[in-house]
Amino acid sequence: MTKLFVIVFILCVYCFTLIRCTKHKKINEIDEATLRSEQIIVKNADEAIIELKNGNKRFLENKLINYNYKRQIELSKGRQKPYAIILSCMDSRVPPEIVFDQGIGHLFALRVAGNVEDENILGSIEYAVEHGHSKVIVVMGHSHCGAVKGSIIGTELENLTQLLDQIKPSIKAYPGTLDIVEAVSKNNVKTTIQDILKRSNFISDHVNDNKIEIVGAYYNIETGEVSFLD
Numbered sequence: 001m002t003k004l005f006v007i008v009f010i011l012c013v014y015c016f017t018l019i020r021c022t023k024h025k026k027i028n029e030i031d032e033a034t035l036r037s038e039q040i041i042v043k044n045a046d047e048a049i050i051e052l053k054n055g056n057k058r059f060l061e062n063k064l065i066n067y068n069y070k071r072q073i074e075l076s077k078g079r080q081k082p083y084a085i086i087l088s089c090m091d092s093r094v095p096p097e098i099v100f101d102q103g104i105g106h107l108f109a110l111r112v113a114g115n116v117e118d119e120n121i122l123g124s125i126e127y128a129v130e131h132g133h134s135k136v137i138v139v140m141g142h143s144h145c146g147a148v149k150g151s152i153i154g155t156e157l158e159n160l161t162q163l164l165d166q167i168k169p170s171i172k173a174y175p176g177t178l179d180i181v182e183a184v185s186k187n188n189v190k191t192t193i194q195d196i197l198k199r200s201n202f203i204s205d206h207v208n209d210n211k212i213e214i215v216g217a218y219y220n221i222e223t224g225e226v227s228f229l230d
């Protein structure tokens with residue numbers, strides 16, 4: 001009877017230790033992943049773009065590390081240091097934080113149909129640049145963009161018309177292209193970059209002083225891949 005009691009006692013201790021170890025391992029894994037995602041410190045635009053490319057790679061491989069939102073809220077509640085500014089389309093299939101696997105506090109994300117600029121977008125980018133932590137502005141277009149399609153076919157609607165008019169100069173540059181939506185989307189990214197620099201001395205001065213870079217990118221809705229444009 002005593003022998004049986006000892007065996008049961010040893011088994012209980014073993015099971016208790018095993019459960020505790022497994023629990024600790026899980027907690028440590030989450031902390032390690034969160035820690036990695038929190039320590040995004042970039043010195044320049046090249047390093048910022050590498051971070052974004054690595055994030056998109058994790059997204060494509062389904063190896064996300066920025067999933068512990070509760071912890072990220074706790075750690076970012078007193079400050080934010082976003083290392084990149086992303087201007088992208090409102091398309092529901094192009095969420096910047098997800099396609100770049102970024103967490104809370106990592107990006108200033110601005111979204112508007114056709115990723116075009118206006119006074120409010122420019123003011124928001126100026127605020128983000130003034131904030132001082134971001135090293136790159138990324139203007140990101142995407143495949144199958146409804147705003148680009150609407151501009152090509154001449155869609156008209158109350159306030160939407162003037163928005164789509166902004167994309168029209170990008171259509172003229174690509175007559176006869178096979179995939180005109182892709183060509184116009186990429187050209188529209190370049191046009192938006194030029195317009196941002198033309199319309200905001202504050203931003204263009206920071207770019208000229210090498211305090212920040214502005215680059216174009218293109219998201220492929222069919223593959224999830226982001227390519228950075230020349």
Ligand SMILES: [Zn+2]
Pocket residue numbers: 089090091113114115142144145146147148
């Ligand atoms: Zn779009």
